[in-house]
Amino acid sequence: MDAAVDTFWRHGYESTGLTELTEVMGISRPALYRAFGDKAQLFRAALERYIDRNMGYVEAALARPTAREVAEAFLTGNAEAVTTPGRPPGCLSVQAMVTHEADAFSLLAENRKVIQGRLAARFRQAISDGDLPPDEDPDDLARFMITLTTGFAIRAADGEPRHALVALARRALTVFPAPDPASRDRHARSHFERHET
Known part of the structure; x- marks a missing residue:
């Protein structure tokens, strides 16, 4: 397979x-x-195998303790996955976008949708924890991540080297929202008070 x-x-x-x-x-x-x-x-079986084999960085990223670390691990993990030595450059998902096989295209779209939903849920939790400002839109942030990684795959297929994609990931993080100190302090006090009572 x-x-x-x-x-x-x-x-x-x-x-x-x-x-x-x-x-x-x-x-x-x-x-x-x-x-x-x-x-x-x-082809559908190959896509499922590809997702299992090549997207472990998603789980690792979602387990990071802060929203910024989630974003950094997700973007750099993707940049590394699409430039893995010994494997074709880019992403099978991007290659498959040109297929006329509707079910296979649907499988890829569903996979992206699931990952985007999980990122949004993680960012929503970060807002609740005070790790992101309360006026942030977690769905927009997740969409931003998915759009960037799709672009990384295309650039990798064009021959862009790993170090250049990792540099792009770092640049993208400069626009990632910083934690809200006041909200984070309130959350920390609330957490402390719950455990004290």
């Missing part, structure tokens, strides 16, 4: 033929049909 992922990743859905897929996977065409049904179903 990893061989199928890398082949679709390098060439895109339309340009990847069944002969090439069976060769890199080391199986016969009848075996491919028995296991996956057809090329479209194999």
Whole structure:
């Protein structure tokens, strides 16, 4: 399956033929049909494998203690993922955007939507914790993150090196909202009082 992922990743859905897929996977065409049904179903399975294999940085980022650290880990993690040595540059998700296979496109859109929703929920919690200003829009911040990482994937596919993408991630963080000190102090006092009583 990893061989199928890398082949679709390098060439895109339309340009990847069944002969090439069976060769890199080391199986016969009848075996491919028995296991996956057809090329479209194999592609969907490859996308699911890609998400599991290449997007661990998302979980690591969401576990960071502050909103800014979440954003930094998410952006730099993505910049590193789309420039991993030994793998095709860019992102299978971006390659697959040109596919006419509607279900596969829908799977990618749903994955981006889920990640964006999880980022928004994390930023919403940061507002509640006083880690972000109360007038911040967590949905806009999450959308900003997803849009940046989509751009990173395109730039990586164009040949942009890792250090340049990481530098872009750092630059993007200069516009990330700073914590609200007053709100954070109120939250800290409230937390202390709850534990004292």
